[in-house]
Amino acid sequence: MLNKKIAAMLNDQINKELYSAYLYLDFANYYADEGLDGFAHWYEVQAQEERDHAFMIRRYLINNSIRVTFEAIAKPDKVFANHMDPLQAGYAHEQYVTSLITDIYHEAFEQKDYKTMQFLDWFIKEQGEEETNAEDMIKKMQLFGGDAKGLYALNQELAARVYAPSTTGPAM
Numbered sequence: 625m626l627n628k629k630i631a632a633m634l635n636d637q638i639n640k641e642l643y644s645a646y647l648y649l650d651f652a653n654y655y656a657d658e659g660l661d662g663f664a665h666w667y668e669v670q671a672q673e674e675r676d677h678a679f680m681i682r683r684y685l686i687n688n689s690i691r692v693t694f695e696a697i698a699k700p701d702k703v704f705a706n707h708m709d710p711l712q713a714g715y716a717h718e719q720y721v722t723s724l725i726t727d728i729y730h731e732a733f734e735q736k737d738y739k740t741m742q743f744l745d746w747f748i749k750e751q752g753e754e755e756t757n758a759e760d761m762i763k764k765m766q767l768f769g770g771d772a773k774g775l776y777a778l779n780q781e782l783a784a785r786v787y788a789p790s791t792t793g794p795a796m
């Protein structure tokens with residue numbers, strides 16, 4: 625049986641991951657409206673990954689005999705003034721999610737819950753990759769997004785992202 629506080633933090637993290645999916649789909653809505661289908665596609669794939677994260681945490685709780693409960697998912701309410709805005713919001717959001725995962729990890733450490741620490745190892749690594757990806761998007765936009773040809777090429781590159789469910793996943 626998991627410690628109550630850790631179970632509650634993980635349960636809350638399901639909501640945060642589903643919100644992440646919702647947020648990135650909202651980014652995709654913005655880019656689709658701007659005619660940047662490659663950017664929209666990239667964030668659609670990102671939303672699928674976030675949904676997967678929520679499912680993984682839900683599964684971990686169920687495997688540990690925890691009754692999962694859901695709260696309302698917040699409305700993504702960001703207004704974007706330019707094509708860079710969602711990229712910066714995405715990077716800030718991933719840093720926030722990393723802090724949440726780190727908090728749960730810290731609590732697991734305090735409680736000597738090595739099983740949850742092992743489960744979260746995958747998420748720690750994933751967050752590192754997601755922060756890097758988000759930062760790379762900003763750098764590429766700074767380098768190439770300033771003119772129409774560069775933006776077109778970047779849009780094409782992002783359109784090539786393939787959704788691939790994690791083959792390994794976290795330790796359950």
Ligand code: FEO
Pocket residue numbers: 641644673674677718721754
């Ligand atoms: Fe599941 Fe991007 O955090």
